Amino acid sequence: MLDVAAIDPVLDEAPCGFVSFTDDGTVLMANRTLATMLGVAPDALVGRHVESMLTVGSRIFYQTHLFPLLRLHGHADEIFLLLRGASGEDVAALANAVRRERDGVWINECILLRLEERRKFEDALLAAKKEAEAARVEMERQRQIAEEANQAKSAFLATMSHELRTPLNAIGGYVQLLEMGIHGPVTSAQASALARVSQSQRHLLRLINEILNLARIESGRVDYTLREFPVADVAESVLPMIEPQIVSRSLQFVTAIPRDVVAYADREKVEQILINLLSNAMKFTAPGGRVELRARFSPGDSRCVEITVSDTGAGIPPDRLEQIFEPFVQVDSNLATRKAGTGLGLTISRDLARGMGGDLTARSTLGEGSVFTLTMPAGA
Amino acid sequence: MTDDILIRNHVTVSGFGTQPMMFAHGFGCDQNMWRFVAPAFKDDYRVVLFDYVGSGKSDLKAWDPARYASLDGYAQDVLDICHALDLRDVIFVGHSVSSMIGVLAANREPDRFARLIMIGPSPRYINDPPDYVGGFERGEIDGLLETMEKNYIGWANFLAPAIMKNPDRPELAAELETSFCSTDPVIARRFAEATFFADNRGDLAAVQHPSLIMQCSDDMIAPDAVGDYVHRAIAGSTLQKLRATGHCPHMSHPEETIAAIQQYLSAHPADEPARMV
Numbered sequence: 001m002l003d004v005a006a007i008d009p010v011l012d013e014a015p016c017g018f019v020s021f022t023d024d025g026t027v028l029m030a031n032r033t034l035a036t037m038l039g040v041a042p043d044a045l046v047g048r049h050v051e052s053m054l055t056v057g058s059r060i061f062y063q064t065h066l067f068p069l070l071r072l073h074g075h076a077d078e079i080f081l082l083l084r085g086a087s088g089e090d091v092a093a094l095a096n097a098v099r100r101e102r103d104g105v106w107i108n109e110c111i112l113l114r115l116e117e118r119r120k121f122e123d124a125l126l127a128a129k130k131e132a133e134a135a136r137v138e139m140e141r142q143r144q145i146a147e148e149a150n151q152a153k154s155a156f157l158a159t160m161s162h163e164l165r166t167p168l169n170a171i172g173g174y175v176q177l178l179e180m181g182i183h184g185p186v187t188s189a190q191a192s193a194l195a196r197v198s199q200s201q202r203h204l205l206r207l208i209n210e211i212l213n214l215a216r217i218e219s220g221r222v223d224y225t226l227r228e229f230p231v232a233d234v235a236e237s238v239l240p241m242i243e244p245q246i247v248s249r250s251l252q253f254v255t256a257i258p259r260d261v262v263a264y265a266d267r268e269k270v271e272q273i274l275i276n277l278l279s280n281a282m283k284f285t286a287p288g289g290r291v292e293l294r295a296r297f298s299p300g301d302s303r304c305v306e307i308t309v310s311d312t313g314a315g316i317p318p319d320r321l322e323q324i325f326e327p328f329v330q331v332d333s334n335l336a337t338r339k340a341g342t343g344l345g346l347t348i349s350r351d352l353a354r355g356m357g358g359d360l361t362a363r364s365t366l367g368e369g370s371v372f373t374l375t376m377p378a379g380a
Numbered sequence: 381m382t383d384d385i386l387i388r389n390h391v392t393v394s395g396f397g398t399q400p401m402m403f404a405h406g407f408g409c410d411q412n413m414w415r416f417v418a419p420a421f422k423d424d425y426r427v428v429l430f431d432y433v434g435s436g437k438s439d440l441k442a443w444d445p446a447r448y449a450s451l452d453g454y455a456q457d458v459l460d461i462c463h464a465l466d467l468r469d470v471i472f473v474g475h476s477v478s479s480m481i482g483v484l485a486a487n488r489e490p491d492r493f494a495r496l497i498m499i500g501p502s503p504r505y506i507n508d509p510p511d512y513v514g515g516f517e518r519g520e521i522d523g524l525l526e527t528m529e530k531n532y533i534g535w536a537n538f539l540a541p542a543i544m545k546n547p548d549r550p551e552l553a554a555e556l557e558t559s560f561c562s563t564d565p566v567i568a569r570r571f572a573e574a575t576f577f578a579d580n581r582g583d584l585a586a587v588q589h590p591s592l593i594m595q596c597s598d599d600m601i602a603p604d605a606v607g608d609y610v611h612r613a614i615a616g617s618t619l620q621k622l623r624a625t626g627h628c629p630h631m632s633h634p635e636e637t638i639a640a641i642q643q644y645l646s647a648h649p650a651d652e653p654a655r656m657v
Contacts, residue, residue, distance in 0.1 A: 023632045024625045049625075051600060056516065057523020063601055063627040064408030064476075065531070071631045072412050080530035082523070122530070 007031055017093070017112035021050040022105070023071070034112060037093070039086035055082040055090055070099045070108055080115065092119040157215050164208050171201045210344040214327065217351040224266040224356055228379030231295040231307055232257040234267060238274050245282045252290040261295045262379035263305045265356045270307075270376065273349040273360070277309040277372045280345065285313035285369075297378060304358075307374040315366040324362065325350050349374075385464040389430040389457055390437040393465070397425035399494070399650060400467045404458065406476030406500075407575045408568075410436025413475065416634035420642075428465065432457050434567035443567055451477065451578050455484035462492045469494040469650070473641065475630060476500050476601065477575040479610075480583070487586045495648065496591040497641055500602040500627050501610050503580040512581070515603050521576045528568060584613035590652070591617040592644045594637070598625040618644060 017034030
């Protein structure tokens with residue numbers, strides 16, 4: 001029979017619960033602090049089974065994990081347990097225990113620390129982690145869906161490209177043959193009609209190309225070859241392309257670009273954008289008007305280059321300034337007076353600009369004209 | 381193939397006898413729990429110890445969530461080992477849930493087994509009113525799962541990504557291993573669910589082998605009423621009440637446990653038929 005000494009007064013009031021028990025679970029000693037934690041009288045625990053101070057779930061855990069651990073390893077560290085208080089409430093505790101021999105008898109000695117605040121903190125941490133993981137999984141799922149949609153779109157476009165162009169080429173080809181008189185002389189009325197067919201065919205072809213181009217840009221399937229070049233060189237290249245229109249519309253064209261304005265971009269795409277902007281400017285400016293092409297370093301930011309195309313045309317109403325960059329929008333929504341064009345030019349131009357790390361913006365004053373600004377990263 | 385199973389289940393074989401005696405650990409631990417009992421049988425038997433996949437030093441990569449969602453998957457581990465070692469006339473000693481795992485294995489391949497020894501068996505832990513008292517309500521099992529989650533298992537879950545990303549810090553994995561018998565929190569939880577939500581009452585009537593039920597005093601996991609139930613359901617079984625308290629007499633009272641098993645085996649020697657029907 002083990003002689004249980006009276007508990008040491010320091011241990012009795014230590015700021016942690018203390019309990020010792022035999023291998024079969026009989027409590028030999030329990031301190032006052034533990035009794036208070038459980039809401040029982042100081043001597044109420046001795047002789048009882050250690051399980052009686054645990055919730056049912058923790059009892060099972062004690063039998064299946066904690067006791068084997070103590071028995072096989074000789075100690076158990078930082079074990080979370082739920083103690084069962086006298087009035088039925090749960091008391092979260094952290095246990096450290098050792099199994100040692102005293103006077104020839106093996107005893108398990110265990111301290112119990114109150115854990116309530118830390119438990120709330122841990123619970124919140126675990127919950128947050130679960131949420132973050134769920135969000136990550138959801139994001140991955142969405143990314144997968146987007147990726148699949150993108151691929152589906154590309155596949156569709158590739159098919160459509162072929163499907164649409166083939167008959168259009170046939171139309172163009174046969175119209176050309178007819179115009180050439182292969183099937184006999186063509187009356188002037190017939191020639192006029194054929195010209196209409198031809199015009200529509202070319203428009204349709206242009207439209208298809210631009211739609212596919214736009215789709216490619218938006219799928220990120222366009223490659224940009226970035227290098228440094230003086231903007232003045234680009235201006236020189238595009239000039240011959242727009243000259244006919246300048247002349248035929250009796251427009252004034254002004255350009256003055258210092259040679260030190262160097263951009264870091266895809267030169268071909270910048271040309272494409274400028275041609276688009278200049279065509280628009282000329283299209284929407286009445287004869288006798290002026291179109292200007294200028295370039296400079298952004299004021300206050302020498303890492304940016306600004307290329308502006310301005311005109312003295314009719315201008316764009318303020319509420320349309322954003323809309324004109326959207327697909328298929330033209331300033332004049334009246335179909336009868338609309339200018340020829342697909343309505344995709346500015347959309348494509350802005351997408352290309354942004355794809356190169358820049359942007360395309362517009363400002364305008366009704367009755368005075370518009371300024372389109374293409375910003376690009378500057379070269380060294 | 382044979383070697384794969386022996387490695388997969390960390391099978392250890394020892395002893396000088398011919399008849400195999402297979403010790404199966406319960407939920408929450410591994411074959412180490414037999415260290416105070418198994419050696420007593422080495423002289424007379426071929427002692428086979430193992431860890432279920434997911435426990436101890438078994439190969440965790442072999443764990444399959446579908447297979448080990450029910451006790452049948454664990455019974456298959458037992459049969460796999462019997463095949464690998466070509467065991468016949470096995471005396472199967474199962475602690476706690478392994479008692480039922482033994483029942484399932486023996487019902488599937490009766491020819492391989494001779495005796496079933498059950499320490500603290502329970503065919504169903506959750507009460508089934510009005511008549512069946514398993515000892516627990518479902519909410520109390522949830523309490524166990526929560527306690528498991530908070531104990532290193534929760535931490536392990538938290539740390540696991542860190543450990544996986546730190547192959548150069550093997551000491552982290554080692555800490556997990558030495559602190560608890562089951563190293564993986566998901567696996568531990570699934571084993572707990574498979575154990576505590578099982579219902580094997582219907583499998584008891586089919587038991588064909590002489591069986592010993594060892595009933596501890598004051599066992600809150602396998603109380604007296606459950607021991608009685610198992611005894612009544614298995615025809616011809618022997619119910620041995622122990623003075624040992626708690627649920628792990630093989631660890632808390634090894635001498636009494638050894639004596640009870642030895643007594644039973646003497647009373648039902650090897651030349652007695654292995655099958656009772």
